[in-house]
Amino acid sequence: MALSNDTETAPPLSLPTPSAWPISSAVKKVLWIGLGFVVFLIAVIFMVPAFVDLGIFKRTYLPIIEEALHRRVDVGEVRLSLIPTSSxxxxxxxxFDSPAFPDNTFFAAQQLQLRLKLWPLLRGHLEVTEFVLEKPVINLLKxxxxxxxxxxxAGKEIPLAKKNGRKKKNAPPKSQESAVIPLALPARMRIKDGQLNFETKGQKPVSINGIDLSLQEFSGDHPFPYRASFSYPGLKTISLEGFLSxxxxQATLNLKQNRLKVQDLNLPVEGSLSHLSTVPLVNLSLASDPVDAKSVFQVLSVFGLAPRDTEISGPMGLHMTVTGPSNNLATQIRGLFKDVKxxxxxxxxxxxxxxxxxxxPLGGGSVSRRLQGNGALVARDGELTNVDLIKKIQRVTGMIGLSKEQGREATTFKTLETEFTLAGGFADFRRIHLINPQMEANGGGTMTLNQPTLDMAIETALSGLALSRAGRGRTATFFKDSQGRIVVPLKITGPLENPSVNLDSEKLLKRGMGENTEKGLGSFFKQLFRRR
Incomplete structure (x- = not known):
C-alpha cells in the first residue's frame, strides 16, 4: 500500500514539448550567423589591407606632385587601417627645397591621414571624408x-581633381602632361600643432607655433565654418574664425562673418584669398572704431612698428589692409587717435x-628701412620726459634769466604739434611747434628709426611773460632779434637718450652775428650742454 502511495506522490518528469524544438534551433542559427559575421569582419580587417595596393601613392601621386612643384617629395611609410575608421x-x-636651397626642407609633416569611406575602398575607389595633417612644419627663407x-x-599649379567632375562624351584622351591627382578636397580638414619658421639671413629667426586649423562641411555650394589659431612670440594666442565660401x-576663398581675436581685441575681417592653386593673392581688410589703443600698440610693438617703452590708452579708430601676392605682400595701417593718453x-x-x-611692404632689408608713411599729431597738456634733454633746457633757461619754476615750465607744453613722413629708415619731421607758458618753439629735422638718432633744428622764442624777466640776463642780450624778442636757434643731434644741444651756427650767421661772438657763444653752449 505504501509503495503505491509513493508512486502516486512522486513528481512528474518535465519533458520538452515538441513545439519548443524549433525555437531553440532558430536561436542557434542566429548565433552561428552572428559569429560568422564577426569572423568575417575580423578577416576583412586583417586581410583587406594586404590586398590594397598602397604603393599607388608613391608610384602615381608623388611623381605628379614632384613634376608640378619641381621639388623632390618623400614619404616614409604608407599604411592602411580599418579601425577605428578606415584610413x-x-x-x-x-x-624638399629647390636646388637654390639644398640644405633646407621646405615642408615636413609627422603624419598625413586620409580618412576613407569603407565600401568604396573595398571596390578599389578612394573617397576621402577627412584630411588630417599632424605636426606640419614649413620653413620659409628670405x-x-x-x-x-x-x-x-609662382605660376605652378597643383593639379587636383575637381569635385563631382563629369566626363564629356567623345572627349579626347588626356595626355600625360595633363594628369591630375585623383583626389578631391574632402568635406572636413584639420591641421594639428603646426609650425611656421621664418628666417632672414643675418636676422634672428621667428617661429609661429601651435598652428591649428579646423574646417567643417567644405563645399563649393554654400559657406562653411572654420577656425584657425596660432601662437606668436610676445602675444597671446591669435585666432581667426567664421565662414568661408x-x-x-577661380580657386578663391571669400571670408564671411569673420572675427580676428588678438591681444584682447576682437576685430571684424573681410576679403578674399584667390589663385590658391598657384601663388595666392591676398585681399584682406579689417576696420573697427573705437578700439583700445593699448592693445593695438602692444601688437604693433611686437612687430617693431611702435616703441616698446611707450604706454598708450584710450579710444582710437583702426583700419588695416593686407594685399598683394603672397610673395610680395603689403600691410597698410591707418590709426585715428581721439585724445588718447x-x-x-x-x-x-x-x-x-x-x-x-x-x-x-614685404621685401629685403630691415623693418625700419622698409617702413613708409606719414602723420599729423597734436599733443596737449603734457611735458617732455627725456630726462637728459630736460636738464639741458632748464640750464639754458636759468642762464638767460628765468627762475627755476619758469625753467620747469619750459619743459611742459600746452600744445605740441608735428607733421612727419616715414621713408628709407628715417622719420622726417617737417614741422614741430611747441607752446608753453615760457616759450614758443618751431623747427624740424630727422630721426633714424633704427637706434633713434636726432638731427633737429629748433628756434625757441621766449613768451612776453618770460621776456620781462629774461631780458635782464647778460646772456639774453646776444639773442634779441630786430623785434626785441629773445630767439635762440638750437641744433639738437645725437642719440635720443642723450642728445647734444648746440647753437645753430648757420642761423646765427644769417642774423649777422660776428664770427668771434659765434665762437664765444658756441664754446659757452658746449660747456653748458656737454653730455653727462
Missing amino acids: IRLSSLKV QPDGTFNYADL YQET VNGKRALKGNLSGEVFIKL
Whole structure:
C-alpha cells in the first residue's frame, strides 16, 4: 500500500514539448550567423589591407606632385587601417627645397591621414571624408634681396581633381602632361600643432607655433565654418574664425562673418584669398572704431612698428589692409587717435590726437628701412620726459634769466604739434611747434628709426611773460632779434637718450652775428650742454 502511495506522490518528469524544438534551433542559427559575421569582419580587417595596393601613392601621386612643384617629395611609410575608421596614413612626409636651397626642407609633416569611406575602398575607389595633417612644419627663407625660397613656385599649379567632375562624351584622351591627382578636397580638414619658421639671413629667426586649423562641411555650394589659431612670440594666442565660401573655378576663398581675436581685441575681417592653386593673392581688410589703443600698440610693438617703452590708452579708430601676392605682400595701417593718453619714457607724455598712416611692404632689408608713411599729431597738456634733454633746457633757461619754476615750465607744453613722413629708415619731421607758458618753439629735422638718432633744428622764442624777466640776463642780450624778442636757434643731434644741444651756427650767421661772438657763444653752449 505504501509503495503505491509513493508512486502516486512522486513528481512528474518535465519533458520538452515538441513545439519548443524549433525555437531553440532558430536561436542557434542566429548565433552561428552572428559569429560568422564577426569572423568575417575580423578577416576583412586583417586581410583587406594586404590586398590594397598602397604603393599607388608613391608610384602615381608623388611623381605628379614632384613634376608640378619641381621639388623632390618623400614619404616614409604608407599604411592602411580599418579601425577605428578606415584610413590611409602617410608618415614622415617631406617636400624638399629647390636646388637654390639644398640644405633646407621646405615642408615636413609627422603624419598625413586620409580618412576613407569603407565600401568604396573595398571596390578599389578612394573617397576621402577627412584630411588630417599632424605636426606640419614649413620653413620659409628670405634672401637679402627680399626673394623667398618659394618664389620658384609662382605660376605652378597643383593639379587636383575637381569635385563631382563629369566626363564629356567623345572627349579626347588626356595626355600625360595633363594628369591630375585623383583626389578631391574632402568635406572636413584639420591641421594639428603646426609650425611656421621664418628666417632672414643675418636676422634672428621667428617661429609661429601651435598652428591649428579646423574646417567643417567644405563645399563649393554654400559657406562653411572654420577656425584657425596660432601662437606668436610676445602675444597671446591669435585666432581667426567664421565662414568661408569657395569658388572652385577661380580657386578663391571669400571670408564671411569673420572675427580676428588678438591681444584682447576682437576685430571684424573681410576679403578674399584667390589663385590658391598657384601663388595666392591676398585681399584682406579689417576696420573697427573705437578700439583700445593699448592693445593695438602692444601688437604693433611686437612687430617693431611702435616703441616698446611707450604706454598708450584710450579710444582710437583702426583700419588695416593686407594685399598683394603672397610673395610680395603689403600691410597698410591707418590709426585715428581721439585724445588718447600717451606716456613715453624717451619723448613725452600728454593727450594725443591726430592721424597716422604706415605701410610695410614685404621685401629685403630691415623693418625700419622698409617702413613708409606719414602723420599729423597734436599733443596737449603734457611735458617732455627725456630726462637728459630736460636738464639741458632748464640750464639754458636759468642762464638767460628765468627762475627755476619758469625753467620747469619750459619743459611742459600746452600744445605740441608735428607733421612727419616715414621713408628709407628715417622719420622726417617737417614741422614741430611747441607752446608753453615760457616759450614758443618751431623747427624740424630727422630721426633714424633704427637706434633713434636726432638731427633737429629748433628756434625757441621766449613768451612776453618770460621776456620781462629774461631780458635782464647778460646772456639774453646776444639773442634779441630786430623785434626785441629773445630767439635762440638750437641744433639738437645725437642719440635720443642723450642728445647734444648746440647753437645753430648757420642761423646765427644769417642774423649777422660776428664770427668771434659765434665762437664765444658756441664754446659757452658746449660747456653748458656737454653730455653727462
